[in-house]
Amino acid sequence: MAIAVIPGFGAAAGLPSSIGAVTVYQDRAVVTRAASSELAAGEHELVLDKLPATLQENSLQVSAKSTGQATLLDVKVRDAYQADTPNDRLRQLEEQMRKLEARQAALDDEAAVLDNQRELVLMMQRGATEPSKDGARLTLDELKAIQALSADSLAGALAGLRKVAEQKAALEREVLALQMQLGQVRGELGRRTKTVTLRVNMARPGKLDLAVSYAVAGARWTPSYDARLRPADRNVYLGYFGVIRQNTGEDWNNVKLTLSTARPSQGGGAPQLRPWFIDVAAPPAPPPALAAPAPAPIAAAAEMQAKRAPRARAMEDAGAPVPEPVAEAIDVSTAQIQNAATSASFQIQNPATLLSDNTSQRVAIATARLPATLQYQSTPGLREAAYLTAQASNNTDFPFLAGPLNTFLDDAFVASSAMKAVMPGEKLELALGADDAISIKRQLVNRYTESTGFSGSGKRVTYEYKITVKNNKATKEQLSFKERLPISRNEKIVVKLISPADRDIKREEDGKLVWDWELEPGKSRETVLKFSVDYPGDIDVAGL
Known part of the structure; x- marks a missing residue:
């Protein structure tokens, strides 16, 4: 109040x-x-x-x-x-630590008492077996009685010490775990x-x-996604989550939580361009002349003092103090900033509680059902496997930020990957892992070198690959796979595609060839990739 x-x-x-x-x-x-x-x-x-x-x-x-x-x-x-x-939570942890330390002290005291009992029993045994010069020697029955009594006492003391050691080891593990938890909560x-x-x-x-x-x-959130493909209805069920961590020094108990995509640290405007100056390059500096041998420390100090003395005396005569060295400002390396194109706020429906211990907590932002087009993709030259992808559109009002993605095929976990940023209405592609039901094989059928030209001064190397694909599924599927042609960097080296015909493929940049096939259930298809490389016989070609 x-x-x-x-x-x-x-x-x-x-x-x-x-x-x-x-x-x-x-x-x-x-x-x-x-x-x-x-x-x-x-x-x-x-x-x-x-x-x-x-x-x-x-x-x-x-x-x-x-x-x-x-x-x-x-x-x-x-x-x-x-x-x-x-x-409050840190206070509770510190109170727990004080209680554990008190238990440690009590165990130390108990161990000291038991150790004292053990030493006392050993002293009694030594006294009974080593009587004084004037004392009478104990009888055999008396020695047996002392031995039985000391054995029981010694066994009890040793058992107690073992039990205390076990308790101390367990307590030390508790203390270590609590210290780590305290370190997380305390932060800095x-x-x-x-x-x-x-x-x-x-x-x-x-x-x-x-x-x-x-x-x-000390607080932040990152997006996370679970994508579950149901092949039966050709839909992707996407779960959009926010993973929050906070170590701000205060707990958030039962609060109304909002996640924002805005980035305050990046400012509100575009960075300003600075002039880009060019000029004639300055000639290189002449090499330094050979330095004279350094004077001895005492001589150097005397020489410096001699140089300073006239100026200092002149300034003293004028009544002015000797100036201190002037500090110069250093150049500061500035960071490059970029402005976010969009910003959105996600208000979490239910109140949330987040403790200030930097542990992660995941809250649901949205769920969406995305109609998908399924397609298999493959690069058999690198790996003979067909990977299932689902292509869909973001039909929600939520911008999907870049973040980790866990992918499930029905109820089976198949892959961990990453989702790129996708705005509402944009396309997204989900990688769903390799599917053994689509088999693809790539075989080198032939590779031979022959001479060309009237005089046999030219060389030609011909490659021939056979690619076979089989759809072992009960449904019709789409497959897109890529191969590559060598790219010539010299006009004397000529690469020619022999098979397949251009109408059966699509050409992409960097010599990539793309086949788009429709695979009938239980059927196989094959193609032949054949190309030649011609070059003069007097040069060596790298890369073949």
Whole structure:
């Protein structure tokens, strides 16, 4: 509860507040706290204390509603240092650590007592077997009795020591695990916090409702996807998730969560171009002359002092102090920035709780059913396998950001890959892994070299490959596979495609050839790739 400040009296008490909403960006979060209080007429100081040390002061915003015609006079932010830990969860962990340390001390004490008992038994045994010079020697029965008594005591002490050692080992594992958890929660915050003080004036008594928002570092979210293909209905069921981590120094309990694709760190405008100057290159600097041998340290110091002395004496005569060396500004290497083309906010429907321990938490953003066109793709020259791909359109209003993708075929996990950024209405392609039901074989049938020309001065190398594909599925499927032709970088080297004909393939850049086939169920198809390379016999060709 806020207390009215009367001149000459004490300062205001802390005003209780709670986090109601959080917007998480890819490099920070904006937290909104709410607080309310019944205030009398006059001027008041309202203090929000134990705020996170990562609070960015220039991001602080305050809004208020009041039934007493309130006026916000000013807002101050300052650092504060707590005698105790400001984070409740961190305080609980530290209390657990103190209890574990107390248990360790108790086990150390128990081990010391048992070890003392063991030493006492050993002393008794030595005293019984080594009597003094004037003492009578113990009888055999007495020795047996002492041995039986000491054996029971010694066995109990040793068993107790073993049990204590086991308990200490288990306790050390607990301490190590708790220390790691403490390190994650503490981060670099320590016990430093921020305090926000608001000065308001109430024209008349009434209720004041405050909303204070601020940006904090140590929070981020990344997109993640689960794509499940149902071949029976040719649909891709896409799950869109946000993976959130936060280590801001305060827990978010039962808050309204929003994920934003905006990037505040990249600014709001395009970077400015600087002039691009060109000029005649300066001639290289002449090589340095051979340096004279360095004088001895004492001689060098004397020589430097001799050079400085006349100037110093002149300045002393003029009454001016000897100037200090002037520091020059260094060049700063600036980073290149890029502006995001789109921005969207995803409001999570259910309240969320995220602890400040940097653990990941996944929340659902959207689900979508995307009608898909299925196609197999292959590069048999690199791997004799056909990979299933699903081509679909983003028919939602959500921009799909780039992120990791887990792919399932029905209920079987088949691949981990990555999704590129896809805006609403754009095409997307999902890689669904290799399918053994489409077999593809590539075989080198022939490779031979022959002489060409009237005099046999030329050379020709001919390659011939046979590619066979079989559809072992019960459905008709589409297959697109690629091969490549050698690319000549010299006009004397001529590459000629012999088979197949150009009407049966598509040519792409860099010598790529593409076959688009429709495969009937249970049927096979084959093709022959044949090409020749002609070149003069007096040159050596690399790459063949």
